[in-house]
Amino acid sequence: MVKKIAEGSHAVAEVVRLLNPDVLAMYPITPSTHIPERLSDFESDGELDGTIIRVDSEFSAMSALVGASATGVRTYTATSSQGLALMHEVLFVASAMRLPIVITVVNRALSAPLNIFNDWQDSISERDSGWIQMYGEDSQEVADLMVQAYRIAEDKRVLLPVMVCMDGFFLSHTYDVIDVPEDLKGFVPPYKPEHAYLDPKRPQTQGAWAMQxxxxxxxxxxxxAVGAALPVIKEVHDEFAKVFGRSYGGGAIDVYGEGDTVVVSMGSVCTNLKVLADRLGFQVVRVRCYRPFPAEDVKKALEGKKAVAVFEKDVAYGTGHGALYNDVRACTTGKAVNFIVGLGGLDVPINALEKMCGEIDAMNDGETRWQR
Amino acid sequence: MMEIRFHGRGGQGAVTAAEVLAVAAFKDGKYAQAFGKFGPERRGAPVQSFTRISDEPIRIRQEVYEPDCVVVLDASLMKVVDVREGLKEGGILIINTGEEVAGAWAVDATQIAMDVIGKPIVNTAMLGAFNKASECAVTLDSLTEAIKERFPGKIGELNSKAIVKASEGCACCEV
Structure with a gap:
């Protein structure tokens, strides 16, 4: 491990280089751009063993990875917002073909109006695509999640694609002090496919036509399969913690602090919530693994609590709530309220969160507040 | 923890300055965080960037609203932006100007940059001024090392000289 200061995107690119994907298909889009930029630097400096394919769209990027992964090699791309939306159709192909593709989603708002800044609407909108979705709180965790993601995806008990989500700009464009591993070959050995893979010497068909x-x-x-990935996600987390000395709760959720009131959220806004939890005495449940949704873990964490407030940067349009709230709501019969925050990259500072936390007691069960 | 806010215009390198400062502080053995407030990237538009320097790991994820220090790369911004907004009582204000401003540190970074680099790129010179005005919250050695890493070769050397010269040429004007 080497402690260094690095931009979040560059830390991810460095870890991806060490994970040694064979095929990288890239179509840069803000705010994910610095990842392919840095990987291209590695390639031109002769430090990247894999092949970067410069594709003509995100649809092509994901299609190229589906083709490459189906031949049994390790694959990678990064994208954001409209780029992920353009992959939508192919995401379902990747998961149903059980391809262990890993991508970094640098979370950004969706159009319209055009907005390049952070919220979670892009990845949340792909929650039903059959992909595993993990959200990191800081660059260190995102880098660590990248390492864990390949282990999870390629585990023969899982064989599913994984998107590792990091908040655009708040993490991707921020310099932070992080530990970067020097070698990952021990923890993530080369990918050796045992299931179906395309090989001219062994003709077969994958992902073709099926009747009802x-x-x-x-x-x-x-x-x-998505549900069955949960214990493997926890197992890989625990093994990572043992090897690298960094633990993030139980792997599925990260429970912080003590209190009768529980605040549930994901991603980088949890850092501010934890600071506030120290001051005000509530508990933070940070959802690390959003799909599969760790319902049993969340249920256990919310048992006997006075109230739960879900803070999120996305909207499940037509339900009156955010998507995370709807998932959490199903885990408790107690009082649950919802705050929609930070859409389009709006800063969510500690003093604004403090004001919101002060409103929880007076709110009605099921109430949603949009808080600027 | 020390919080610094940079004011510049798009293209002047305010984000680079914030990042180089964070890298230098890290070289001094501190924890640091740096980020820009990104907008539609237009040359000339007012922009901000931020650096946090601390002896402890930094646990905060928001813009800097109450800076300990404000660094202004372009004095003409002061007509359109309240650069003192949120500046802590007794906080440090550093302005790139050839004139004296009451209660602020002044450095003619544009002149220094023209003399040393031959271009009006003032972001690195302002870091030298920060070294002086902050009573060495970051060392000159780390600043010059960080800039040479960021811009290897002649560009790094020249910017490094501009940093040292601006540190020497920065002066405070009492209220």
Whole structure:
């Protein structure tokens, strides 16, 4: 481990280089751009073993990774916002073909109006795509999640694609002090596919046509597979903690502090919430693994609590709430309220969060407040 | 923890200054954080960037609202932006100007940059001024090392000279 100061994007690129993907398909989009930029630097300096394909769109990027991954090699890309939206159709192909693709989503608002800044609407809108979704609180955790993601994705009990989500600008464009591993080959050995993979010497078909019954069964199997990934996610987290000395709660959720009131959120805003939790005496439940949703862990954390407030940077349009709230709501019969914050990159400072936390007691069960 | 806010115009390198300062502080053995307030990236538009320097790990994720120090790369901004906004009581204000401003540190960074670098790129010179005005919250050695790392070769050397010259040429005007 080497302690250094680095921009979040550059820390991710450095770790990706060490993870040694064979095929990287890149179509840069703000705020994910610095990741492919740095990886291109590595390539031109002869420090990247894999091949970067400069594709003509994010749709092509994900399609190229599906093709590459189906031949049994390790793959990577990074994207944001409209880029992820353009991948939408192919994301479902990747998960149903059980391809262990790993991508970094540098979270950014969706158009319209055009906005390049951070919120979670892009990845939240892909929550039902059959991908595993992990959210990091800071650059250190995002870098660590990248390492864990390949182990999870390529585990033969899982074989699913993973998106590692990091808040755009707040993390991607911020210099922070982080520990960067020097070598990852021990923890993430080269990918050796044991399941179906394309090989001219062993002709086969993947992801082709299916009639009603097999289609129905395969979709059921996909849901079971996403759910079954949860114990592996926790196992890999624990093993990572043992090897690298950094732990993030139990792997699925990160419980911080004590209190009758619980605040649930994800990503970088949790740093400010934890500072406030120290001051005001509430508990923070940070959801690290959003899909599969760790419902049992959340239920246990919320048991017997006075109230739960969910803070999130996304909207489940038409439900009156954010998507995270709807998931958390299903885990408790107690009072639950919702704050929609930070859309379009709006800063969510500690004093604004303090004001919101002061409102929880007076709010009605099920109430949502949009707080600027 | 010390919080610094830079005011500049798009293209002047306010974000680079904040980042180089953070890297230099890290070289001094401190924890540091740096980021810009990104807008539509237009040359000439008012921009801000921020650096935090601390002996402890930094646990905060928000803009700097109450800076200990404000660094103004372009004095003409003071007509359109309240650069003193939120500046702590007794906080440090450093302005790139050839004139004296009551209660502020002044340095003619544009002149220094023209003399040393041959271009009106003032962001690095302002870091030299910060070294002086902050009574060495970051060392000159680390600043010059950080700038040479960021811009290897002649550009780094010249900027390094501008940093030292601005540190020497920075003066405070009493209220």
């Amino acid at each position: 019954e097999p289609y129905f069964e395969l979709r059921k199997e996909l849901e079971e």
